[in-house]
Amino acid sequence: MKNDKKILFDPGYAPLVIDSIGAVGYTYYMFSASKNVRLKKINFPSVFKKIESLLKKNVAFYLGCLLWASYISNFKDMEIEGNKLLGEETTEEEYTGEISFLIELVETGLNRDCKYYLAKPYVPDEKYLSVLKAYKEFLIINNGFVDCSNTSQIKLPDLIKKPDEKELNEINNKIQEAIKNKDILSLFECYSLIF
Numbered sequence: 001m002k003n004d005k006k007i008l009f010d011p012g013y014a015p016l017v018i019d020s021i022g023a024v025g026y027t028y029y030m031f032s033a034s035k036n037v038r039l040k041k042i043n044f045p046s047v048f049k050k051i052e053s054l055l056k057k058n059v060a061f062y063l064g065c066l067l068w069a070s071y072i073s074n075f076k077d078m079e080i081e082g083n084k085l086l087g088e089e090t091t092e093e094e095y096t097g098e099i100s101f102l103i104e105l106v107e108t109g110l111n112r113d114c115k116y117y118l119a120k121p122y123v124p125d126e127k128y129l130s131v132l133k134a135y136k137e138f139l140i141i142n143n144g145f146v147d148c149s150n151t152s153q154i155k156l157p158d159l160i161k162k163p164d165e166k167e168l169n170e171i172n173n174k175i176q177e178a179i180k181n182k183d184i185l186s187l188f189e190c191y192s193l194i195f
Contacts, residue, residue: 007072007075007078007151010068011068013061013179016178017057017184023061024054025101026171028105031044038057046126048110048113050120051110056185059127060187063188063191066194067171069156074168077150080148083148085147090146106124106128127191127195130195137147137159138155163193171193
C-alpha cells in the first residue's frame with residue numbers, strides 16, 4: 001500500500017472495525033446504567049459474550065496499527081497519506097481515553113463483574129494487555145498522530161521489538177491478506193513478530 005513517494009496511514013483497517021471501535025465502552029455503559037441487579041445478572045452472560053467479541057476485534061485492530069507502524073517506519077522520509085488526525089488540536093486524555101478504558105476493563109472491570117455476576121474470575125488473553133499498553137504508549141509518544149506526516153516522524157513504543165526484513169515482509173503480507181479476507185483477527189498470527 002505504497003507508491004514511490006507516499007504510504008497510507010491506514011492500510012485498509014477502517015472498514016473492518018468501523019462497527020466495533022467505541023462499541024465496547026458503549027455496550028458496557030448501557031449494561032452498567034441499569035439499576036436492576038436481578039436483570040443485570042440475567043443479562044450479563046450475553047453482554048459479556050458481546051464485550052469479549054468486540055474487545056478481541058479492538059485489540060486485533062490496535063495490534064494491526066502497531067504492525068503497520070513497524071512496517072512503514074522502515075521507509076525513511078516517505079509522505080504519509082490519509083492521516084485525518086494531522087493538524088488536529090487534541091489532548092492526551094482525548095486520544096488515550098478509549099484505550100485507557102479498555103486497559104482498565106481488562107485489568108479490573110471484567111474480572112470484578114465476572115466474579116459478581118458469573119461467580120468466576122475473568123482471565124483475559126495474555127496478548128490483550130501487552131497490545132493495549134503498547135498502543136497507549138504509541139499514542140502518547142506520537143502525540144495522537146497530529147504531527148505525523150512523514151514515516152521518519154513515527155516513533156515506536158519500547159514495549160515492541162523491531163522486526164527484521166524477513167519479518168517485515170511477513171507482517172505486510174499478513175496485513176494485506178487480513179484486509180483482503182476481511183479478517184482482522186488473523187493479525188494475531190503476527191503477534192510474536194513484534195512482542
